[in-house]
Structure formats: structure tokens, C-alpha cells
Amino acid sequence: MFQSARISLTAWYLVIITLISSLFSVSIYIGVNNELHRMEHFQKLRQIEREKLEPVFEQYRKDRARLGVTVPPGFRSFRISDPEIIPQVRVRLITILVLINLGIISFAGIAGYFLAGRTLTPIAQMVSEQHRFISDASHELRTPLTALKTATEVGLRDKNLTLSQVKALLKGNLYEIGYLQMLSDSLLRLSQLEHTGGVTIGETVELSDVLAQSRKKVLPLARKSHITINIPRIECRLEGDAPSLVELITVLLDNAIKYSLKKSSVDVSADSTEDTLVLRIADHGIGIDRRDIPHIFDRFYRADKARSRVTSGYGLGLSIAKKIVELHHGTIHVESIADRGTTFTVRLPMKRIQA
Numbered sequence: 001m002f003q004s005a006r007i008s009l010t011a012w013y014l015v016i017i018t019l020i021s022s023l024f025s026v027s028i029y030i031g032v033n034n035e036l037h038r039m040e041h042f043q044k045l046r047q048i049e050r051e052k053l054e055p056v057f058e059q060y061r062k063d064r065a066r067l068g069v070t071v072p073p074g075f076r077s078f079r080i081s082d083p084e085i086i087p088q089v090r091v092r093l094i095t096i097l098v099l100i101n102l103g104i105i106s107f108a109g110i111a112g113y114f115l116a117g118r119t120l121t122p123i124a125q126m127v128s129e130q131h132r133f134i135s136d137a138s139h140e141l142r143t144p145l146t147a148l149k150t151a152t153e154v155g156l157r158d159k160n161l162t163l164s165q166v167k168a169l170l171k172g173n174l175y176e177i178g179y180l181q182m183l184s185d186s187l188l189r190l191s192q193l194e195h196t197g198g199v200t201i202g203e204t205v206e207l208s209d210v211l212a213q214s215r216k217k218v219l220p221l222a223r224k225s226h227i228t229i230n231i232p233r234i235e236c237r238l239e240g241d242a243p244s245l246v247e248l249i250t251v252l253l254d255n256a257i258k259y260s261l262k263k264s265s266v267d268v269s270a271d272s273t274e275d276t277l278v279l280r281i282a283d284h285g286i287g288i289d290r291r292d293i294p295h296i297f298d299r300f301y302r303a304d305k306a307r308s309r310v311t312s313g314y315g316l317g318l319s320i321a322k323k324i325v326e327l328h329h330g331t332i333h334v335e336s337i338a339d340r341g342t343t344f345t346v347r348l349p350m351k352r353i354q355a
């Protein structure tokens with residue numbers, strides 16, 4: 001598809017350039033040809049006059065010769081160029097214009113093909129990203145849907161199902177429905193962030209409020225694994241969108257807890273330079289393999305798929321986090337050592353608290 005689009009775009013470039021160059025050539029030819037016509041006309045007039053006056057000149061020359069007086073050098077007011085020259089000029093002009101046009105068309109063909117490639121590459125990348133996204137999303141949807149279907153079918157086929165078995169089946173189905181709901185919420189949020197912005201930056205946000213709200217959201221999960229979340233008191237104001245910043249910190253804290261060992265701790269710290277807040281969220285968990293680090297912000301990427309399914313991840317959290325940071329004109333990056341822990345560093349433009 002990319003190749004045929006490239007060829008048809010090159011053909012369009014060529015058609016346009018050929019039209020422009022032909023128009024130029026035709027106008028040059030018409031202009032020069034008019035001048036040649038004028039010259040031809042002038043030449044003919046001179047020829048007629050010359051034919052009329054030649055006998056008079058001849059007589060004058062003879063009279064001068066008889067008197068022994070030489071004719072002044074250069075005496076010949078009717079110089080006429082070779083009548084063949086003008087048609088030759090015309091032919092040469094046409095040849096030169098045809099050659100120039102062929103050169104322009106060949107150059108335009110090569111340059112157009114190259115330019116078409118450059119123009120279409122981002123579009124092709126976008127389309128292939130879109131395809132990958134659709135196939136990843138379908139894959140994510142298929143797993144819980146298959147589980148739901150199988151469990152329901154097995155349940156329906158079993159005529160001796162007890163009430164507690166029915167309840168267990170419904171509980172399992174509810175888990176899968178919850179997973180599907182989380183997935184669709186995340187997909188919607190990501191599409192909102194990518195296409196409409198989805199954040200309203202402008203309000204002044206207290207960082208301590210954001211951290212407190214995020215902490216509250218992940219506390220049940222942390223309690224389950226007996227993980228302590230250490231957040232110092234940080235006095236800092238940011239210009240941003242509070243719900244999105246809460247979402248960002250929640251994703252990072254949630255991951256830190258999910259991928260940490262039981263009874264460990266997650267430490268939040270903050271530094272600030274003149275106008276930048278540097279926020280670090282560090283855990284002492286399983287870490288991320290070096291080969292996975294460049295991909296963890298990609299949509300649906302999970303470092304270890306089997307393990308991630310156990311931890312109920314679907315690989316969209318960090319994509320959402322990165323998008324939120326970018327919409328706040330900040331940066332996010334990760335440092336990790338396998339089996340030692342991971343630190344996410346977020347840098348955001350900051351508003352200092354006036355004393």
C-alpha cells in the first residue's frame with residue numbers, strides 16, 4: 001500500500017512539474033519566436049531595399065574606381081545575415097527546450113519519489129501504529145471475553161451446579177468484567193489524552209494535595225502487601241490539571257506497589273531547581289530488565305506478560321502517565337536494576353510558593 005501510494009504521489013508531483021515546466025517552455029518559445037519573426041521581417045525588408053539599391057551602389061563604386069578614389073572601408077549599409085540562420089536558431093531553441101524539460105522531468109521524478117517517501121513515512125507509521133493498537137486491544141479483549149464465555153458455558157452445561165458454585169462462577173465473571181471495564185476506561189482515557197488533550201492546565205495545584213489523594217487511592221493495595229508508602233511534606237505549587245496529576249502519581253505508586261516485594265517500602269522524594277520540580281518515586285521491587293526499559297512507555301507493553309496478567313496490568317498505565325507529563329510540558333524517565341528496584345523521575349515546570 002505504501003509503495004503504490006508513493007508511486008501515485010510521485011506521478012502527481014511529476015504531472016504538476018511537467019505542466020509548469022511545459023508552460024514555461026512554451027512561453028519562452030513563443031517570446032523568442034516572436035523576436036525571430038521580427039528579425040525575419042526586418043531581414044526581408046532589407047533584402048528588398050538591397051535589391052533596389054544594389055545597382056546604385058555598384059554604379060557609385062565604379063564611378064569612384066574610375067576617378068581613382070577608393071571606397072571607404074566598411075561601406076556596405078545593407079548587411080544581411082545568412083537566411084538559414086533563423087530557422088536553425090528555431091530548431092536549436094526547440095532542441096534545448098526539449099532537453100531542459102527532459103532533464104527537469106527526470107530530476108523531478110527522482111526527487112518526487114524521494115519526497116513522496118518522506119511525506120508518506122509518518123502517515124505509514126501512524127497507520128501501522130493504529131493497526132498494532134487495534135490488534136493489541138483486540139488481543140486484550142479476547143482473553144477476558146474467552147474466560148467469561150467458557151465459564152458461562154461450562155456453568156450452563158452443568159445441571160448439578162450448587163448455589164455456592166454459581167456464586168463462585170459469577171465472582172469469576174465479575175472479575176473479568178472488572179478487568180474489561182478497567183481496560184475500556186484506560187483506552188478511553190488514552191484516546192482522550194491523545195486527541196483532545198484531556199487536561200486543562202492553568203489552575204494552581206498544591207503538590208501535597210496531589211500526593212495525599214494518590215496515596216489514598218493506592219493505600220488498600222499497599223496494605224494488602226504490607227508496603228509502606230513514605231511521602232515527605234513537600235511545599236510546592238504547580239501549574240497544571242489536578243485530577244490528571246493525581247492520575248499520574250497514582251499510576252506510578254500503583255506500579256511501585258504492584259511490582260514490589262511484600263513488606264518493602266515505596267519512597268517519594270522531591271527536589272526543586274529554579275523553576276522545575278523533580279519528583280522521584282522509588283521502589284525496592286523486582287526491577288525492570290534493561291531490554292524492556294526502552295519499551296515500557298509503549299501502549300500495551302508489559303515486561304513479562306504472564307506476570308503482568310497476575311498483577312492485573314494491561315500495559316496502558318505508563319502510556320497514560322507519559323502523556324499527562326508531556327501535556328504538562330514535563331519529562332519522565334526511569335532507572336531500574338533488576339531485583340533491586342525502580343525509580344521513576346518526573347520533571348515538571350513549577351510555581352514557587354510566595355512566602
Ligand code: ADP
Nearest residue numbers: 255256259287296302303313314315316317318
Ligand atoms: P501495567 O498495567 O502492566 O503495570 P504499565 O504501563 O503501568 O502497565 O507498565 C508497563 C510495564 O512496565 C509493566 O507491565 C511492568 O512490567 C513494567 N513496570 C512499570 N513500573 C514498574 C515498576 N515500578 N517496577 C517494575 N516494573 C515496572
